[in-house]
Amino acid sequence: MTTVQQLLDEKGHDVWSIGPDESVYDAIQKMATKDAGSLVVMEDDEPIGIFTERHYARDVVLKGKSSPTTPVRDIMTTHVICAQPGQTVEECMAVMTENRVRHLPVLVDSRLVGLVSIGDLVKSIIADQKFTIEQLVHFIRS
Numbered sequence: 001m002t003t004v005q006q007l008l009d010e011k012g013h014d015v016w017s018i019g020p021d022e023s024v025y026d027a028i029q030k031m032a033t034k035d036a037g038s039l040v041v042m043e044d045d046e047p048i049g050i051f052t053e054r055h056y057a058r059d060v061v062l063k064g065k066s067s068p069t070t071p072v073r074d075i076m077t078t079h080v081i082c083a084q085p086g087q088t089v090e091e092c093m094a095v096m097t098e099n100r101v102r103h104l105p106v107l108v109d110s111r112l113v114g115l116v117s118i119g120d121l122v123k124s125i126i127a128d129q130k131f132t133i134e135q136l137v138h139f140i141r142s
Helices: 004-011 024-034 053-061 089-099 118-141
Strands: 038-043 046-052 103-108 111-117
Touching: 004 089, 004 111, 004 118, 024 038, 024 053, 038 111, 046 053, 046 103, 089 103, 089 118, 111 118
Parallel strands: none
Antiparallel strands: 038 046, 103 111
16 A cells, blocks of 8 residues: 555655735735645644635635735635655545545644645555556466
8 A cells, every 4th residue: 555655755745835924815826836726824834724726716706805915814724634654545535535625734743744635645546556457467368
């Protein structure tokens, strides 16, 4: 089973973040520049929230708020569910499904070392299944 550490080693440890008092406009601009769907909200080197495109669409646009004047703090998710590098992809998938989240910051001793998304997990599971199928086909043909 693939672990979060193996997944991060493959995809990279880059995490894009923003401060809670920065504007939603700054967050959206950063996400566009980095081609990211989420940002970890950091304060004093600790993750205190998650900001996603979904937050922008539902809590700013649909509620008629102004992106340049609304701080990220006002609309971010504050209940941050995190993963550990030793957890398996399957464990993280279960956590995401149970908690209805799409991003898990990865922490080691309260230090942010990466971020995994539901897409990362699905991609990993598909790759593992493809490998298993190839091995079975090779076994059957032998």
